[in-house]
Amino acid sequence: MSPAPAPGTPADATQTSRPVLQVSDVNKIYANGTVALKGADLTVRQGEFVSLLGPSGCGKSTLLRIMAGLGDVTSGTVNWWEHDYNVIGDKGRKLAFVFQNATLMPWARVRKNVRLPLDLEGDNSPEIEGRIDRALEMVGLTGFDNAFPRELSGGMQMRASIARAMITEPNLLLMDEPFGALDEMTRNKLNDDVLKLWQKNGWTIVFVTHSVYEAVYLSSRVVVMAARPGRIVEDIRIDEPYPRSADFRVSSEFAGYCRQVSQALERASAMGASAPQEAH
């Protein structure tokens, strides 16, 4: 497995790495006739940080769920690590999903919440406790393992949710607008934390967001989608080195990329607004 870009390397270092996800000509039509995805083509390579950005209803969550193997496609193919669905879970081919809400079990303490995926796998090996400790440490929740979710702030609950995803030691992390409900300071802090974890662990990430700023700050690529029918319309490289920091947020390069992505989003929104909903 090739790692995520090392500190200081350009964001395009991943352009030739192995594909982790290949979505080819995928169409998704829900039972009520909604064309949620039309002809979606997207390859995500090892070590990339790809954001999906687009107006409401353009199919971002549908695409992410399909990438997670959670939803059937109407036609087209999806491959993971150049194989079909059956390889997910093999060594080096683990996938985790982080939802918009922390989705913690309210009656269980943080430690129990974080170990849930291992419990579901029936894994009760002796090193589990150490793994939980390390996951909590990585997300900055050491000392909170006995707290109940209601005793944590929204940001801390999201950290617990990320720790729960990390416990399975994923290679591919799919995140559906994980920080949308948080205030800006907390969101910025968690953005930095996720970037650090991404680099440290060699993850590949696909990240859904509504925020141009968040997409530009985090991503090596921003994929812009349009609605009615849901489709990919632009694919923009954010060719800035990692690690990125507060300096990047106030740089002219950041402003330039935000302008470019905002304009792409405006074009995408205009396309969806003028198009009638297609049936088949």
Ligand SMILES: Nc1ncnc2c1ncn2[C@@H]1O[C@H](COP(=O)(O)OP(=O)(O)OP(=O)(O)O)[C@@H](O)[C@H]1O
């Ligand atoms: N289970 C479903 N059955 C029918 N239609 C659905 C279903 N799920 C989503 N849709 C429709 O498919 C389209 C794409 O929805 P999706 O949630 O993927 O978009 P999105 O870009 O993630 O939206 P948002 O940004 O608002 O979360 C929308 O028109 C939505 O109403």
